[in-house]
Amino acid sequence: MVKLTAKLVLARARAGDLESVKKLNCWGSELTDVSVFRQMPNIEVISLSVNNITTLQDFRHCQNLQELYVRKNCIAELSEICYLKNLPKLRVLWLADNPCETADHDKYRMTVLKTLPNLQKLDNTIVTPEDVNRAIEAGEDLKLPEKEKEVLLENGGGRSTSPADQDSDPQQSAIAVTLEETNKIREQLGLKPLPAEKYTSIQTRASPSTSKHRNANILSAVLALVKELDHESLETVQHAVKNRLDSF
Numbered sequence: 536m537v538k539l540t541a542k543l544v545l546a547r548a549r550a551g552d553l554e555s556v557k558k559l560n561c562w563g564s565e566l567t568d569v570s571v572f573r574q575m576p577n578i579e580v581i582s583l584s585v586n587n588i589t590t591l592q593d594f595r596h597c598q599n600l601q602e603l604y605v606r607k608n609c610i611a612e613l614s615e616i617c618y619l620k621n622l623p624k625l626r627v628l629w630l631a632d633n634p635c636e637t638a639d640h641d642k643y644r645m646t647v648l649k650t651l652p653n654l655q656k657l658d659n660t661i662v663t664p665e666d667v668n669r670a671i672e673a674g675e676d677l678k679l680p681e682k683e684k685e686v687l688l689e690n691g692g693g694r695s696t697s698p699a700d701q702d703s704d705p706q707q708s709a710i711a712v713t714l715e716e717t718n719k720i721r722e723q724l725g726l727k728p729l730p731a732e733k734y735t736s737i738q739t740r741a742s743p744s745t746s747k748h749r750n751a752n753i754l755s756a757v758l759a760l761v762k763e764l765d766h767e768s769l770e771t772v773q774h775a776v777k778n779r780l781d782s783f
Contacts, residue, residue: 537587538568544575545771551778561586562604569593583608584629590680591615595622602627606658610635613643614677616650625651631658642673649674 539561541553548556553574560582567587572578573596581594584606591610594600595618603625610633619625628651630636637643647657648670654662764772 536567537565539564539566539571541571541574542768542771544571545775551771551774555778558582572597579624581605591618592680594619598622598624600625604629605633606630607632609633612680613637613646614680616647617677617679619651623653626653626655628654628656629658642675645670645674646677647674650677 543561544553544556544559545551547561548559550556553571554577556575556578558580559578562582563585565587566583567589569583569588570593572581572593576596577599578597579599580602581597581600582604584604586605586608588605588608589610591605592615594603600622601624603619604627606629610630613635615635616628616630619628628647630647635643644657644666648654648662648667652667652670656662
């Protein structure tokens with residue numbers, strides 16, 4: 536599995552933080568995991584053709600996305616385009632040469648346009664009002680893939696709280712949250728996850744369990760990482776911190 540990390544994004548885009556990245560080109564990089572785009576709401580142009588991406592799910596969070604190029608990937612289900620339905624600015628989509636492009640090219644095109652009627656260009660071909668009108672009649676109705684249920688669970692939808700969860704030690708819960716945040720940052724920087732035992736030993740103060748202390752938890756996570764970063768990574772962090780301070 537080849538994952539697109541935050542560190543690689545910042546290096547290619549020459550940016551200080553993910554939210555400031557507007558364009559990104561990772562053509563032909565053998566990528567399989569592009570979940571980093573969930574943290575990039577301001578991205579406008581994404582070029583990921585000739586990779587090994589299997590889902591469009593990670594782009595659903597890119598509310599400013601205008602152009603998406605994912606030609607020659609491994610997207611098998613045409614219903615994946617349903618993840619793009621709520622992107623108000625999307626005007627260009629290049630999806631050709633994926634397994635989801637059926638032998639009946641006209642039916643494929645009509646179905647895509649019925650699902651995404653605001654497109655102005657599909658697979659490098661201009662979309663006309665006549666195309667959209669015909670698509671409404673001839674295109675198939677698509678539904679979100681089955682894995683959408685998994686997404687709802689990841690986001691807390693339908694998740695119940697067991698008595699065991701309610702009776703858990705608040706301090707241990709706080710440590711678990713902080714460890715999760717620490718390892719999320721480590722993953723983005725290309726570092727291995729930190730074992731729970733090692734992280735617990737780092738904590739010299741009891742961790743508060745209420746949400747109002749989230750900043751303190753994140754600060755602890757960041758400080759625990761700093762000593763493990765190389766010079767290049769530290770410069771990236773320094774740049775991001777400077778940009779963040781300038782925004783206040």
